[in-house]
Amino acid sequence: MASLLRLPLLRFCVVAVALLAPVAALSGPTLDAKELRAAVRAFEARTAGQVLRPVDVAALRADLGLGTAGRVAAPSDDAATGKPALSGAGGLFALQTGQAIQTPNVRSSGQREGPVDAGTTNFRLMMASLAQSYSGINTLSVITAQGARGSTALSIRSGTVTLADVRSLFAANGMPPRADGTFTAPLVLWPDATLRLSPGERMGLARDQGAFVLSMGHLEINGALIEVVGGENPHEPVFMPFVTVLGSGSIQMVGSTLRGLGFGRTAKFAGLTVAGNPLMQAKRRVILRGNLFDDIKIVTIAGAPAAEISGNTFSNARNNALNVMNAPYAVVRGNLFRGTAPTNAIRVDLGSDHALIAQNVFLGGERVAVLINGNSNSVAVRDNLIWRRDGAGIKFLNTRCGLAEGNILVDNRQKGIEVRKSDGVVVQQNLITGNRSAGVWVSAQAEDARTAVRDNIFEANGAGLSAATGAEIWISGNNFSRQLPKLLDGDIARLSTRLVRDLRGEGSWRLNRGKAHAQEMLTPCAGAKHDAARGGFWGSWGGVAASWRICGDGEIADYPYPHLTVQRGAAHFGHGGAGLEVFQNAAHGCLASGARGDARRGSYQQRRHAPAGVGG
Numbered sequence: 001m002a003s004l005l006r007l008p009l010l011r012f013c014v015v016a017v018a019l020l021a022p023v024a025a026l027s028g029p030t031l032d033a034k035e036l037r038a039a040v041r042a043f044e045a046r047t048a049g050q051v052l053r054p055v056d057v058a059a060l061r062a063d064l065g066l067g068t069a070g071r072v073a074a075p076s077d078d079a080a081t082g083k084p085a086l087s088g089a090g091g092l093f094a095l096q097t098g099q100a101i102q103t104p105n106v107r108s109s110g111q112r113e114g115p116v117d118a119g120t121t122n123f124r125l126m127m128a129s130l131a132q133s134y135s136g137i138n139t140l141s142v143i144t145a146q147g148a149r150g151s152t153a154l155s156i157r158s159g160t161v162t163l164a165d166v167r168s169l170f171a172a173n174g175m176p177p178r179a180d181g182t183f184t185a186p187l188v189l190w191p192d193a194t195l196r197l198s199p200g201e202r203m204g205l206a207r208d209q210g211a212f213v214l215s216m217g218h219l220e221i222n223g224a225l226i227e228v229v230g231g232e233n234p235h236e237p238v239f240m241p242f243v244t245v246l247g248s249g250s251i252q253m254v255g256s257t258l259r260g261l262g263f264g265r266t267a268k269f270a271g272l273t274v275a276g277n278p279l280m281q282a283k284r285r286v287i288l289r290g291n292l293f294d295d296i297k298i299v300t301i302a303g304a305p306a307a308e309i310s311g312n313t314f315s316n317a318r319n320n321a322l323n324v325m326n327a328p329y330a331v332v333r334g335n336l337f338r339g340t341a342p343t344n345a346i347r348v349d350l351g352s353d354h355a356l357i358a359q360n361v362f363l364g365g366e367r368v369a370v371l372i373n374g375n376s377n378s379v380a381v382r383d384n385l386i387w388r389r390d391g392a393g394i395k396f397l398n399t400r401c402g403l404a405e406g407n408i409l410v411d412n413r414q415k416g417i418e419v420r421k422s423d424g425v426v427v428q429q430n431l432i433t434g435n436r437s438a439g440v441w442v443s444a445q446a447e448d449a450r451t452a453v454r455d456n457i458f459e460a461n462g463a464g465l466s467a468a469t470g471a472e473i474w475i476s477g478n479n480f481s482r483q484l485p486k487l488l489d490g491d492i493a494r495l496s497t498r499l500v501r502d503l504r505g506e507g508s509w510r511l512n513r514g515k516a517h518a519q520e521m522l523t524p525c526a527g528a529k530h531d532a533a534r535g536g537f538w539g540s541w542g543g544v545a546a547s548w549r550i551c552g553d554g555e556i557a558d559y560p561y562p563h564l565t566v567q568r569g570a571a572h573f574g575h576g577g578a579g580l581e582v583f584q585n586a587a588h589g590c591l592a593s594g595a596r597g598d599a600r601r602g603s604y605q606q607r608r609h610a611p612a613g614v615g616g
Contacts, residue, residue, distance in 0.1 A: 036410065039064045040387055044338075044363060053257070054292040054313040057334045060361060066385065066408075116159035118169045123153040123186050126214050130246050130268055133303070134275050138264035145210035145239035146186075149175075153186035156193040156217070163201045163224075182229045184209040189217035191248055197256070199223030205241035205261075206230045212269075213243045218284060221253040228260030238263055240297075246275045250284035250304075253291055262297030267323055271296035276303025276327075288312055293321070301327045302350075310334050320344040325374075330355040341365035349374040358382040367391035368418070377401050386412060393435070396422040405429055415441045416461060423449040433459035433482075438466035438489060445471035453478060455505070463489035464499075467511070476508040492516075 043063065047055070127139050143151055154170050161169070166187060167177050175185040182204030189195055194217055197203060201224045205211040208230040213219075226243065233239040240263035245251050251274060262271030272293070274286050286307035293299055297318040301307045302325040309332045314321040316339035324330045330352060337345040337360065344367050348355050353376060362369040362384065369386045372379045372395065379396075380403040386393040393409040395418040396402040402425040409416040409432045416432040416439040419425045423446065432439035439461040442451050449471040458464040459482035466489035467473060473492075480487050481503045488496045491514045498516055510517045 036065060036408075040363065054255070054290055054311070055336045055338075057311055057313070057336050057359075057361060060336065061334075061359070061385075064361075064385070114159060116161055116165065116169075117157040118159075118161075118173075119155050119157070120152050120173050121155035121188055122151050123188050123214060124151045126188055126216065126246070129216075129277075130214075130244070130275060133277055134268045135266060137266045138269055141236050141239055141264065142210070142212070142269065145233045145236040147210065147235045149185065149210075153188045153214075156187070156189045156195070158190070158192035160194040160196060162196055162198070163203060166195065178204075178206070178229075180204065180229075182206050183211040185211055187211075187213045189213075189215040189219075189249075191216045193217035195219050197221045197224035197226075199255075201225070202227070204229040207239065207241055208233050210235070210239060212241045215243075215245045215251075216247040216249045218249065219243075219245060219251040219253065221251070221256045223255045225257045225259070226261070227258070242269045242271060242273065244268055244273045244275060245286075247277045248280035248282050249274075250282045250286060252284060252287040253289070254287070255290045257292040257294065258296055259292075259294045260296070262318065264297075267298055267300040267302060267325070270298035270300060270319065270323075273298075273300040274302060274304045274307070275300070278303055278326075293317070296321075298323055300325065301330060303327065305329055307331070308333075312336075313338070314345070315339040317341045317345075320347050322346045324348045324352045324355055325350045326352060328353045328355065331358070332356065332360065333358045335360045336363070337361070337365060337369070338363045339365075343367045344371045345369045346371070348372045348376045348379055350376070352376040353378055355379045356382070357384065360384045362386045362389060362393075364388055365390065368393065368395045368414075369412075370394045371397065372399050372402055373397045375399060379403070380405065382406050384408070386410070388412065389414075392416070392418050392437075393432075394418070395420065396425050398422065400424050402426070403428075407431070409439075410434055412436070415439070417441070418443070419451050420444050421446070422451075424451075426452045426454070427456060428452065428454040430456045431459075432456060432461060435461045437461070438463040439483070440464070441466045441468075441490075442470040442473055443468040443490075445469055447471060450474065452476075458483040458487075462486065465492070466490040467492045467514075470511070471513070473511040474508070475505075475511060477505040479504055 043060065124143070127142070131139060146152075154166070154173055154175060156166075156169075163181075167181055170177055170183065170185065177183055181202065184206045195215070197220070199222060203224065203226045205213070205226070205228055207228050210233060228241050240261060242261050242263070243258070258272055263269060267273055268275050276282060282304060286301060286304045288299070288309045290311040292313045292315065294315045295318065296314075298320060299314070300323040301309065302323070305328050307324075307327055307330045309322065309330070311334045313336045320343045321337055321341060322332065322345065324332065324347065328351070330348075332346060333356065341364070345362050345365055346357060346360075346369065348357065348371070351374065355376065357370055357380070359382070364387070368391045369389050370381055370384070370393070372381070376399055378401040379399065381394050382403070383406045385408045387410050389412040391413060392415040393412050394404050394407065394416070396404070397420050399422045402422060404417050404425070404427045407417075407430045409430065411434040413436050415437045416435040417427050417430065418441045419427070421444050427440055439458045440453055440456070442465075445451070451470070451472070452474040453465060454474070455477040457479045461483065463486045464480050464483040465473075465475070465487070468490045470491055480499060487499045492511055494514070495511070495516050507518060
């Protein structure tokens with residue numbers, strides 16, 4: 001959370017709702033909520049129908065008054081092996097906030113540069129490998145779309161090929177491209193092969209001829225265009241070309257455009273898909289940076305740890321725009337989601353633990369924008385703007401230890417943030433305004449589940465906080481002064497009269513089965529200082545960010561197990577907006593942490609004293 005408080009975004013968030021006069025400690029540009037709405041509408045009008053190139057999301061954030069957000073940690077490659085590191089500062093098992101994000105340039109994959117070994121193959125061999133992990137659904141449609149040619153494909157067994165090379169090889173093997181270079185047959189790359197596309201190049205895939213790309217090798221795509229060409233396939237009308245990377249394959253794509261790809265009822269042929277195999281370690285991290293995905297059914301990252309999806313524009317997705325499945329430590333950062341979209345923008349599913357969804361902008365679309373599901377634990381959703389979604393903003397479902405922090409959720413048709421069938425979720429320091437249903441909704445919880453709702457700003461939502469079988473909910477430091485008259489709803493509606501006496505969140509409550517218990521004597525440990533008047537925890541522990549847990553009786557105690565994570569030298573937390581609290585579920589080992597601000601005053605303050613080497 002310390003990383004969040006240093007963001008200009010947070011300075012904007014608080015002033016945006018105009019709760020009180022600005023505090024002297026705030027600096028930098030600010031907007032009120034009316035100006036934010038006007039700025040987003042102006043952007044939508046100015047760019048309506050313009051999907052020819054990716055949007056500069058950093059520039060868009062600045063244009064909307066959100067500023068340049070701070071940088072967050074991400075796993076990095078091991079310099080010696082080129083594979084995701086497992087340990088060390090950038091390793092998969094040492095992910096910390098406050099470090100500079102690692103964004104390596106697209107580079108040679110390391111496959112040998114010797115003579116190209118090419119010919120033809122029966123692509124069913126590779127399809128069989130894909131079906132072992134991702135089922136055989138829609139495989140027959142791909143085969144049927146080939147017509148009389150059958151399942152013959154151009155095969156690159158080894159070496160590095162360019163677009164011109166591939167066109168020549170197609171012609172030499174009896175499958176010539178069209179006059180404009182469009183591929184008329186499938187292309188298959190095996191593990192020792194690399195395909196490079198360079199700036200300005202165009203790879204067309206003929207829909208009517210059944211063209212597609214399957215790769216177990218490496219794709220390096222820099223500034224190129226990959227698009228669907230032609231009308232309906234006469235043999236299989238539902239078929240659409242696709243690009244699928246499977247097994248130990250990898251892709252690094254920067255500044256490119258993909259248009260029209262994807263079909264079917266599974267992710268594996270749904271547009272651009274990375275379908276990793278847990279038994280085959282990839283040679284490279286997956287990197288998708290600064291691209292435009294237009295009219296793609298789904299972009300899927302499955303079975304690929306430490307993937308980076310940053311600075312992309314997703315426009316007019318035909319299903320959920322981005323799937324992150326069984327992909328721990330994925331970083332989805334600084335992307336724009338816009339245009340028509342029939343369902344979720346991002347789904348984090350199937351055990352994608354420790355994923356980070358940060359600094360993205362969501363404009364419109366159906367259903368919930370960000371869905372965390374399928375036992376994807378310790379997922380952080382930070383600093384996103386979710387605007388006028390025809391559904392909810394963020395949803396945690398069947399997960400543990402989730403964190404929703406610093407998000408701006410404005411004018412969504414349903415809930416702002418939903419916590420359902422999940423344990424140890426922390427909802428803190430969000431601006432939740434103008435949503436038609438509850439700002440935060442907690443429901444269908446197990447009897448011993450806990451949720452923390454801290455330091456949020458609620459304004460003009462259908463209700464502030466609502467619960468239906470919400471189990472245990474911790475409330476502290478929330479500002480409800482602009483949420484009147486409907487503060488609480490559902491199982492906890494009758495407690496609204498109590499909240500009226502504390503609209504600025506001076507006290508701490510524990511709601512349990514619809515009953516409220518004051519938490520005025522919480523005992524801090526680990527060298528922190530408790531400010532009882534504010535009901536907060538103000539850290540002052542010599543530059544050590546420690547993990548605490550909230551015990552059943554309301555105490556804060558050091559987590560007594562050896563896997564306690566302590567980030568040393570991360571930052572110094574001083575009084576006035578740099579306190580530290582970690583919500584730790586004692587029964588299940590849930591963890592989510594961060595420094596706190598003072599939402600009751602309508603302001604966030606930052607006094608950052610990070611040592612050298614800590615990114616800002």
